[in-house]
Amino acid sequence: MKNSTKIKIMALVCTLCIVALVLIFVFAVKINHIEVTGNEKYSDKKIEEMIFKDKWMKSPVVFFFRTKFGKQESIPFVAKYEISMKSLTSVKISVYEKNVVGYIEYFGTNMYFDKDGIVSESSSEVLEGIPKITGIKFDYIVLQKKIPVEDDKLFSKIMDITQLLNKYSISVDKIYISGSMEMTLYMGDVKVELGDGDNLNEKIIDLNDMRENLNGLSGTLDMKQYDSADEGYTFKKNQ
Numbered sequence: 001m002k003n004s005t006k007i008k009i010m011a012l013v014c015t016l017c018i019v020a021l022v023l024i025f026v027f028a029v030k031i032n033h034i035e036v037t038g039n040e041k042y043s044d045k046k047i048e049e050m051i052f053k054d055k056w057m058k059s060p061v062v063f064f065f066r067t068k069f070g071k072q073e074s075i076p077f078v079a080k081y082e083i084s085m086k087s088l089t090s091v092k093i094s095v096y097e098k099n100v101v102g103y104i105e106y107f108g109t110n111m112y113f114d115k116d117g118i119v120s121e122s123s124s125e126v127l128e129g130i131p132k133i134t135g136i137k138f139d140y141i142v143l144q145k146k147i148p149v150e151d152d153k154l155f156s157k158i159m160d161i162t163q164l165l166n167k168y169s170i171s172v173d174k175i176y177i178s179g180s181m182e183m184t185l186y187m188g189d190v191k192v193e194l195g196d197g198d199n200l201n202e203k204i205i206d207l208n209d210m211r212e213n214l215n216g217l218s219g220t221l222d223m224k225q226y227d228s229a230d231e232g233y234t235f236k237k238n239q
Contacts, residue, residue: 034052041077050073076125077112117147117155119142129171131162135176157177
């Protein structure tokens with residue numbers, strides 16, 4: 001056998017060995033540890049499922065080229081995410097969620113908006129911890145655009161109340177805002193009338209203190225004014 005033929009055979013064998021090793025690496029080595037941070041709206045498992053849509057994505061080789069040169073998966077309520085490989089079998093996913101403060105129901109779809117009133121997401125889902133906002137007057141809604149209202153102070157009021165509710169972990173089903181900017185909270189069968197937002201921080205602190213006493217009740221809690229003569233606010237039970 002000529003030397004040139006031997007060289008060709010050896011080169012072919014080496015090539016096949018390299019290909020076999022690459023295939024073994026691609027199919028045998030898998031990412032098996034995934035750390036997720038920054039996620040509140042989705043569980044770690046849900047984020048993993050939305051990014052690793054099939055088993056081949058957990059191959060370090062496929063994953064590397066997909067994350068370097070491919071497009072990010074589109075995830076509702078997530079502005080972006082960053083992925084860093086800690087080892088061949090371990091990655092870290094840092095999630096940056098969209099900041100939504102409430103949603104408006106519009107033609108059967110929930111339109112979620114941020115602190116500036118910009119609609120960042122539309123979904124049929126009702127996200128836990130994000131209140132439904134009613135009473136707002138508008139003619140139309142466009143995704144990624146600001147909700148057209150007469151007074152932009154409306155959104156700062158929504159931001160103020162939702163921040164306070166989150167601070168004290170007070171869950172509400174709905175927030176109604178009247179044309180004169182008076183706010184009413186709906187907590188199960190209890191309606192809480194807050195008025196125009198004066199002394200809002202003190203009112204939410206008081207509401208937090210009264211929360212346990214409201215459990216199981218049905219009626220209206222008038223917190224528009226603190227009645228010192230009656231030692232507090234008035235509650236009227238539903239008949």
